[in-house]
Amino acid sequence: MRIMLTDAAHAVTPLSPPPALPQRPALFLDMDGVLAPITATPEGVGPDGRRTRVLGRLLERLDGRLAVVSGRTIAEIDRICEGAVPCVAGIHGLERRGADGQVRRLAPHPDMAQVHEALVAFARDRPGVLIEDKGLGVTLHYRQAPDQADAARDLARALAERHGLTLQPGDMVQELKTPGADKGRALAAFMEEAPFKGAVPVMTGDDLTDEFAFTAAAGRGGFGVLVGPPRETAALYGLNGPEAVMDWLETLAERA
Numbered sequence: 001m002r003i004m005l006t007d008a009a010h011a012v013t014p015l016s017p018p019p020a021l022p023q024r025p026a027l028f029l030d031m032d033g034v035l036a037p038i039t040a041t042p043e044g045v046g047p048d049g050r051r052t053r054v055l056g057r058l059l060e061r062l063d064g065r066l067a068v069v070s071g072r073t074i075a076e077i078d079r080i081c082e083g084a085v086p087c088v089a090g091i092h093g094l095e096r097r098g099a100d101g102q103v104r105r106l107a108p109h110p111d112m113a114q115v116h117e118a119l120v121a122f123a124r125d126r127p128g129v130l131i132e133d134k135g136l137g138v139t140l141h142y143r144q145a146p147d148q149a150d151a152a153r154d155l156a157r158a159l160a161e162r163h164g165l166t167l168q169p170g171d172m173v174q175e176l177k178t179p180g181a182d183k184g185r186a187l188a189a190f191m192e193e194a195p196f197k198g199a200v201p202v203m204t205g206d207d208l209t210d211e212f213a214f215t216a217a218a219g220r221g222g223f224g225v226l227v228g229p230p231r232e233t234a235a236l237y238g239l240n241g242p243e244a245v246m247d248w249l250e251t252l253a254e255r256a
Contacts, residue, residue: 027065099195111164156174187216210224
């Protein structure tokens with residue numbers, strides 16, 4: 001089992017808003033908690049006209065150097081963003097679509113169906129516990145059943161250990177996924193391809209899963225932007241929440 005957490009590099013109490021983008025930037029954006037607010041259920045997030053317009057303008061201003069890097073599937077990202085962003089990494093990089101339109105996916109872990117069945121059985125008698133099957137991973141949501149947090153964490157850890165899966169803790173979620181990818185590796189893969197190659201990466205995210213991408217961006221001369229409450233992080237700058245992110249992106253779309 002591999003638990004996807006990172007050692008923090010900076011104390012953040014609090015972080016300053018991000019500065020102007022560097023010359024020839026590449027912008028990477030998480031979805032939930034960044035481009036969209038956290039909702040009680042995954043399907044609670046839907047398209048938003050302002051978001052779609054801003055992303056479209058940013059894509060043009062940045063000459064295509066814009067990507068969404070999320071724990072959601074590519075299909076879900078396309079649904080929420082109304083197809084405005086061609087370059088997308090889904091399920092923390094387990095699937096990735098480049099500017100050429102090709103989708104590259106890792107093969108699912110052979111025990112994923114068995115793990116899905118175990119999580120469905122766990123949720124059956126626990127109202128508010130939800131299971132999200134992503135094929136390459138499965139997520140246990142307990143935001144609506146906070147009293148089940150300890151049991152959910154214990155089960156997820158045990159299943160990850162037993163089956164050799166990556167355990168990805170999040171905000172009131174535990175995700176068990178096929179090993180071999182994270183958001184940092186997804187960002188690095190984009191940076192090796194047109195139109196991102198040679199640009200300066202800026203990653204915007206809110207969760208522990210985004211720390212890998214913050215570190216990857218910093219290693220390539222860029223930086224991370226943490227969204228939400230201050231915490232220890234590898235990001236250098238911060239924004240209060242999704243509304244502040246949209247205001248920032250709207251400004252960038254006019255200036256970039």
